[in-house]
Amino acid sequence: MNVGSILWVMWNATLAIVPVLAGYAFRGAVSKRPMRFSGYVAALPLGLIWFIFLPNTCYLLTEWRHFLEMLDRQNLFVVSQTDGRMFIKLVLWSVFYFLYSLFGMMTFTMAIRPVERAALRRGLPVKFWAVPFFAAEALGVYLGLVLRFNSWDLLRNPSPVWHAIVEVGGRPKLALFILAFGGFLWMAYEALDIWLDGLKQRLATGKSGA
Template sequence: MIPSALKNNLFHKKLLLLTALGTALLALRVYWTQSIDFTFLLWNLFLALVPLFLSKQFLFNVQVQKSRALRIVILFLWVLFLPNSPYIITDFVHLDSARPTFWLDLLLFFVFSLNGLILGVLSMMDVFSYLRKRNHPVLANAILLFVSLLSGYGIFLGRFLRFNSWDIVTKPLVLAESLFNSLFLVDAWLWIFGFGSFIWVSFWALKPFLRGHGTLTVSNPKV
């Protein structure tokens, strides 16, 4: 049997390899087209890492483990930034079959979106494990389903209303007004239930393959 630490190390190397592949494809496209059109994918991938960084605070940050207030803040930030991980999938909207680079672009977006989705699921696994240790499994499942639906809504806000996670601080009034108005839009609810369900199903579909690769193991403090 492969030791857990070694298994985690191999898995992280595979993630780095996937990131390197995406970066190499992007560099090839920049060289081929002499354009930096799709370099925003690197920024989006960085944002996709933020939820995983936040969820790992429960595992590695002793201060977070000791402080209930810090855990609540981290959980809030995690919910706020989680939509950034699957958001990359919506970047497929930039594909144009008329471009001579279409097939390269398709592969490029696939690699980056797969990477973002995996990072998001790993982050969700951490938080799900955390919730299950402190709540009934049914409640933990319900909370994660609700968070998935919120992420679907967050992706709608980012893709169509062009808001970012940090706009809750930089443009709180504008964001609040847009949130209220968007609740009357059919498209918003389609994204909440459509993309939210996709995130939820992706979590359960990928979880068996990713189990054991750095999931949460913390002591007993309660939120």
Template sequence: MSDLVAEHRTRSSDWRSRPVTWLVGTGFALAVLSLVGVGLLVVRADRAGQPAFAFLQWNLFLAWIPFVLATCLAAVHHRRGPRPLLWALGGAWLLFLPNAPYILTDFIHLGRRDGAPLWFDAALIGTFAATGLILGLASLLIVHHVVEARSGRVVGWVVAVGSLVLSALGVYLGRFPRFNSWDVITDPNGLIAVVLERLADPLGNPFLLRFGLLMSVLLLGCYLVAWVLGRGILGPLNGRVTR
């Protein structure tokens, strides 16, 4: 009997160590990928004699914010932290989440800068876009894991899918009306006015509908792949936290 108890404790300890190992490994890999992108920017500036695509660094910085917030949320959850703190971190995470997939839209700048071959600029933007997308997906995996542990599988998937749809709309608001995440605080009236205008006539902007649908499907497809891979590493949840 004692051997069975010891084996159970060992397995439970191994399971609890998996998320930490996954977080550390994922964070390290994404940091390396980020440095690769910055390195490509340096190489381009050196070859072209002038900097270009500098905005990619700022966009990538913003893409890191939801990953950091999700990691903090996971730490609070692991320590059985209070729900108000989890809600605050979750709200901030959702607010900044669209910044991660937003870099995918930076491909519109491809071919608009001289000084480097088109294939190099495509690789440059692609590196930043891939890093941003993975940061967003990884952060959602973390939040999904926490929500599922706290509230169950159904709620976990509702939050995951809802977050992806809202992110797609957030990408639209960032790329076209040119709003930022902090406009919720600095320009709430302008943001609310645009949102209410779109809601008043939801079918009056076909481009928004097409963009929102396609971006939502793209993000959902990418997340399903990430979820399968992530769940294969982390394994099923070991119980549910009700606090």
């Protein structure tokens, strides 16, 4: 991996961390009692940053395409069967992309958790909004992966972004695929959310037992 690739990985990882920080900051702003005007002023931009940057987390799932391109370009899978050095290279790259994708989904989950908890405390119908929310995140991945929009384009140059979103509505197969990907993101979030709750409880039990 060259310097440019390392910097690109670090940049994508940084973008994935942004909504996690924004999510916890948002929860802190709306959890204060009584809720003051300053809390609303802080919550609005934090919520916007959280929502706009959130697709950068699950976007990391799509980085496997670079791995597949490398396999095809270097014929790595076939060569690795007779070349031990190439086999090690194949294993290392596989582990890297697995961990990179896992990092993306963990930041995805950790970014949503504080906002969801804050919404539940206020009695908001979180499950009702789950389908459009995760579909919107899947749409965000499509806009970044295929049309190459950045998160900040929604603020700096929103017209082409909204035009692209409207166009999706006129392409039923694409819209269905995005909706299906949103369903996958929902299931993945629920699974990781349960796992994190279990891990948190286990750590708490371990501390109390000690």
